[in-house]
Structures are given as structure tokens and as C-alpha cells.
Amino acid sequence: xxxxxxxxxxxxxxxxxxxxxxxxxxxxxxxxxxxxxxxxxxxxxxxxxxxxxxxxxxxxxxxxxxxxxxxxxxxxxxxxxxxxxxxxxxxxxxxxxxxxxxxxxxxxxxxxxxxxxxxxxxxxxxxxxxxxxxxxxxxxxxxxxxxxxxxxxxxxxxxxxxxxxxxxxxxxxxxxxxxxxxxxxxxxxxxxxxxxxxxxxxxxxxxxxxxxxxxxxxxxxxxxxxxxxxxxxxxxxxxxxxxxxxxxxxxxxxxxxxxxxxxxxxxxxxxxxxxxxxxxxxxxxxxxxxxxxxxxxxxxxxxxxxxxxxxxxxxxxxxxxxxxxxxxxxxxxxxxxxxxxxxxxxxxxxxxxxxxxxxxxxxxxxxxxxxxxxxxxxxxxxxxxxxxxxxxxxxxxxxxxxxxxxxxxxxxxxxxxxxxxxxxxxxxxxxxxxxxxxxxxxxxxxxxxxxxxxxxxxxxxxxxxxxxxxxxxxxxxxxxxxxxxxxxxxxxxxxxxxxxxxxxxx
Ligand SMILES: Cc1cc2nc3c(=O)[nH]c(=O)nc-3n(C[C@H](O)[C@H](O)[C@H](O)COP(=O)(O)OP(=O)(O)OC[C@H]3O[C@@H](n4cnc5c(N)ncnc54)[C@H](O)[C@@H]3O)c2cc1C
Numbered sequence: 001x002x003x004x005x006x007x008x009x010x011x012x013x014x015x016x017x018x019x020x021x022x023x024x025x026x027x028x029x030x031x032x033x034x035x036x037x038x039x040x041x042x043x044x045x046x047x048x049x050x051x052x053x054x055x056x057x058x059x060x061x062x063x064x065x066x067x068x069x070x071x072x073x074x075x076x077x078x079x080x081x082x083x084x085x086x087x088x089x090x091x092x093x094x095x096x097x098x099x100x101x102x103x104x105x106x107x108x109x110x111x112x113x114x115x116x117x118x119x120x121x122x123x124x125x126x127x128x129x130x131x132x133x134x135x136x137x138x139x140x141x142x143x144x145x146x147x148x149x150x151x152x153x154x155x156x157x158x159x160x161x162x163x164x165x166x167x168x169x170x171x172x173x174x175x176x177x178x179x180x181x182x183x184x185x186x187x188x189x190x191x192x193x194x195x196x197x198x199x200x201x202x203x204x205x206x207x208x209x210x211x212x213x214x215x216x217x218x219x220x221x222x223x224x225x226x227x228x229x230x231x232x233x234x235x236x237x238x239x240x241x242x243x244x245x246x247x248x249x250x251x252x253x254x255x256x257x258x259x260x261x262x263x264x265x266x267x268x269x270x271x272x273x274x275x276x277x278x279x280x281x282x283x284x285x286x287x288x289x290x291x292x293x294x295x296x297x298x299x300x301x302x303x304x305x306x307x308x309x310x311x312x313x314x315x316x317x318x319x320x321x322x323x324x325x326x327x328x329x330x331x332x333x334x335x336x337x338x339x340x341x342x343x344x345x346x347x348x349x350x351x352x353x354x355x356x357x358x359x360x361x362x363x364x365x366x367x368x369x370x371x372x373x374x375x376x377x378x379x380x381x382x383x384x385x386x387x388x389x390x391x392x393x394x395x396x397x398x399x400x401x402x403x404x405x406x407x408x409x410x411x412x413x414x415x416x417x418x419x420x421x422x423x424x425x426x427x428x429x430x431x432x433x434x435x436x437x438x439x440x441x442x443x444x445x446x447x448x449x450x451x452x453x454x455x456x457x458x459x460x461x462x463x464x465x466x467x468x469x470x471x472x473x474x475x476x477x478x479x480x481x482x483x484x485x486x487x488x489x490x491x492x493x494x495x496x497x498x499x500x501x502x503x504x505x506x
């Protein structure tokens with residue numbers, strides 16, 4: 001069967017095996033065919049592609065949930081939207097979520113996903129935890145209700161998915177099941193986050209959810225004039241737990257890097273009206289504010305509080321669907337340019353309450369939107385640039401604007417500190433994610449962008465990647481060799497492989 005990632009490029013003929021029961025899985029492993037695990041196929045490139053693919057999505061039970069400490073124990077195939085359906089009516093949200101809810105727990109761990117709150121990873125909530133738990137010697141904290149150990153997770157609002165995971169079980173190709181945490185088999189623990197499925201099959205995990213005060217987000221939107229202005233706003237509002245900017249990738253000269261910054265936090269109205277059905281969103285505008293310049297003396301670590309706490313009548317809209325691949329000619333510099341101009345000019349500075357799914361997962365409201373790019377698919381290019389290298393961001397946007405190959409989905413985010421995973425993508429700086437239609441000329445442009453990224457100490461995100469060279473990978477991921485060694489030591493290198501692992505030599 002032909003199978004591809006979310007970008008539709010590349011694709012491969014694969015044999016599919018379904019993970020339902022552990023006993024069957026051991027049989028599959030005994031066949032000794034090299035394989036890769038796959039969740040819901042939302043990674044864009046070739047990380048979940050191999051000649052033999054193990055589909056983990058059907059392994060999808062939620063075992064338990066404690067309403068006091070927020071620990072959820074579930075199998076790897078559970079989707080984030082299922083977790084939210086279950087937890088949001090109880091007032092619990094994911095600590096870290098990417099821009100789509102249609103991914104599995106296994107996929108979230110293997111990619112060590114991150115979202116709009118990565119920059120917020122310096123804010124520890126450990127005090128909140130103390131009121132609910134017994135503190136024992138050496139920070140051994142147990143939940144009073146369920147007795148589970150909480151000690152290894154400092155409750156952190158941002159960062160990568162790893163911050164919310166207490167432990168997981170991992171099946172190695174020889175059938176051994178390893179329990180992994182920060183204290184137990186910690187090498188496998190840190191190699192699995194961001195390890196793109198190359199360390200074993202993640203079977204189950206315990207993750208910590210965070211208590212929230214509403215199912216709505218109080219969102220502020222600000223239009224910006226250029227890249228410096230966009231970055232200024234992201235910096236000056238970094239005390240907001242969630243922040244993101246859309247960039248007009250075709251704007252040039254004095255408008256280069258103009259965009260729309262959105263930031264916010266959960267409202268305080270204790271309203272958990274959960275109108276999901278996976279197709280609804282609140283859209284009413286409630287307030288307009290002045291476009292003020294950020295104050296440079298604003299304290300960066302002051303507690304962010306949403307300013308409005310308004311009960312509001314919800315207005316719901318149904319979801320759209322792209323029913324078929326659009327012709328290859330639909331997206332061209334002209335149509336993208338028009339879209340970007342319209343999107344930018346119609347945006348209004350202001351504040352509104354939005355249903356949390358509309359804020360976190362705007363793209364999920366258009367089903368199969370990836371078909372817009374046509375049958376040849378597209379490549380997403382997500383990079384991270386250290387904070388002191390903002391000139392490189394200018395250079396990258398300049399090159400893209402000049403090439404006229406930019407698209408409409410261009411996201412800039414501020415990131416916090418690196419974590420201890422072997423193949424950690426984030427570092428303190430700015431991440432830019434862009435979609436490019438798959439055309440022959442795009443590869444040359446991306447090679448030139450790679451050079452700028454690596455020259456300033458940046459990286460390319462593996463879960464979006466389908467074309468990075470081994471050379472670029474090796475100079476940007478400093479622990480690449482440690483990862484290779486670990487794969488060898490556990491006998492993983494010949495048993496678990498993807499198109500990506502072969503390309504990158506890991
Ligand atoms: C619209 C959209 C927005 C996105 N936004 C973000 C974002 O903001 N931030 C972000 O970080 N990512 C983002 N992503 C990427 C997405 O979150 C990741 O690619 C995620 O890993 C996909 O999970 P999946 O279940 O679909 O896994 P797949 O795509 O099927 O697999 C991804 C990787 O996980 C491995 N894997 C899956 N299950 C297991 C398992 N049980 N055991 C071992 N390995 C496994 C696979 O081998 C593969 O390497 C976005 C994707 C889309 C489509």
C-alpha cells in the first residue's frame with residue numbers, strides 16, 4: 001500500500017501491521033523485519049515511513065485518570081483529541097500541545113512536540129502541586145488521592161511534551177518491555193523524546209494534565225509592521241502563557257516580516273461548556289483595543305492574567321472540508337500573495353474570547369487542508385534560530401520573499417530553554433515554520449536556507465523534515481553520535497528504521 005506523511009511527500013509502498021495486542025506484537029517482532037512505528041501520520045515528512053510499518057493508533061485505551069493530580073495513564077494510540085474530550089469537561093488541559101489535536105500520544109512523545117507555550121518553560125507551578133500532595137524526603141511527592149509518585153515532574157507550563165510525561169513503557173525489538181523515566185532507564189527515556197520512533201515501540205505513558213479555568217481563551221491580536229516589530233511584541237508579551245505570530249512570507253522591504261501576533265490564556269469564567277463534536281468554534285468578537293507599542297520596561301516574569309472574564313453567548317460554525325486534491329496550479333505566487341494581503345489587511349487589533357480548540361487548533365477546522373497543495377504534496381520547513389541571530393531570520397525571510405515561493409502558513413514563535421533529550425529541537429530563540437509546495441525548484445531554495453540556519457547555530461525540526469542531509473543534521477544536532485551509539489548498544493539500528501533514519505544515518 002502507498003503511504004506518506006501529512007505533507008504527501010515522499011511516499012512509499014509499505015506492508016502495514018496493526019498493533020492491537022502485545023502478544024501479537026511479539027509475533028511481529030519475531031519476524032525480524034526492520035520496521036517503524038506510526039501513530040496518526042501527522043508528521044509531515046518521512047519519519048513514519050518504512051517498508052514495514054507498525055500502526056499503533058488502534059492501541060488506544062485510557063486506563064486511568066486522577067482528578068486531583070491530573071495524571072492520565074493511557075496507551076500510545078490514544079489521540080490528543082480523545083484525551084481532551086475526556087479531560088476538558090473535568091477542567092483539565094494538556095500541558096503542552098502542538099497545533100493539531102489529531103496526533104497520538106506515542107507520536108507526541110516520539111517527536112517531543114511543543115506548541116504556543118514553549119517560551120513559558122521557566123514558570124514552575126510546583127507550589128500549586130504542594131497544596132495537593134504530601135512532600136516526602138528528596139522531593140518524593142505522592143498524590144494524596146491516587147498515591148502516584150509525582151516527584152519527577154516539576155509542573156511546568158511550557159517547554160516540550162517531555163515536561164508533562166512521568167514515565168512510559170517501551171518495547172524493544174527483542175520483545176523486552178522497558179519502564180522508562182527520569183530515574184529508570186533514563187538513557188532510553190531521553191533518547192525516545194524526539195527520537196522519531198527509533199528507540200522502540202512506546203506502549204503506554206503516564207502524563208500530567210494541567211487544571212484550567214475555562215474552555216475558552218481570552219485572546220489578544222495585534223498587527224505588526226515588520227519583523228523587528230513582530231519580535232518586539234512576542235518578547236514584550238512573553239509573560240502570556242500562549243503566544244504565536246503569523247507572518248506574511250511574501251511581504252518585502254520595509255514590510256518584511258509583518259504579521260499578526262496572538263497571545264492569551266484560559267479565561268477565568270469557570271465555564272466548561274464543552275461543545276466539541278469536533279467541528280465547532282466560537283467566533284464572536286468582544287472588544288477592540290488600541291494598537292499600542294510594547295513597553296520596553298514591562299517586567300518579563302510578571303504573572304500574566306487575562307484581562308477579561310466575560311460570560312459570552314457562544315456562536316458556533318461548522319467545519320470545512322477540502323474534498324479532493326486541488327489542481328497543482330491553484331497555489332501560485334499570485335494567489336498566495338492575494339491571500340496573504342487579504343488575511344493581513346482584514347485582521348483587527350483586539351481582544352476576544354475564543355473556544356480553546358479554535359485557538360490551539362485552527363487548522364483542524366478545515367479537514368484535509370493538505371490537499372490544497374495538489375497531488376505532489378508539500379514540504380514543511382520548521383527551523384529554530386538562536387535569539388542572538390535575528391539577522392539570520394531577516395536573511396531567511398528575504399530569500400523566501402525574493403524567491404516568491406512563500407506560502408500562507410507561516411508561523412513564528414518564541415522558544416525557551418533546550419531540554420535534556422538527545423535530539424532536542426528547541427533552543428532559546430525563534431522558530432519559523434513555513435509550507436512550500438513541492439516543486440523541483442524548492443529543494444535548491446531549502447538547501448540555501450539550511451546553510452543560513454546551521455551557520456548561526458540553528459536546527460531543522462525532524463518531525464517536519466523529508467530532505468535534510470546527514471551533513472546538516474550532524475552539525476546541528478550535537479548529540480547525534482550519542483544517539484547512534486545508543487541505537488547500537490540496544491540493538492535497535494538494524495531492526496528499527498525509517499526513510500528518515502536511513503537518510504540521516506541514525
Ligand atoms: C496541522 C499540524 C500542526 C502541527 N503543529 C505542530 C506543532 O505546533 N508542534 C509540533 O511539535 N508538531 C506539530 N505538528 C507535528 C505533529 O505534532 C507531530 O508530527 C506528531 O509526532 C504526529 O503524531 P502522530 O501520532 O501523527 O505520529 P506519526 O506522524 O505517525 O509519527 C511521528 C513519529 O512518531 C513515531 N511514533 C508514532 N507512534 C509511536 C509509537 N507508539 N512508538 C514509537 N514511535 C512512534 C513515528 O515513528 C514517527 O517517527 C503538526 C502537524 C500538523 C499536521
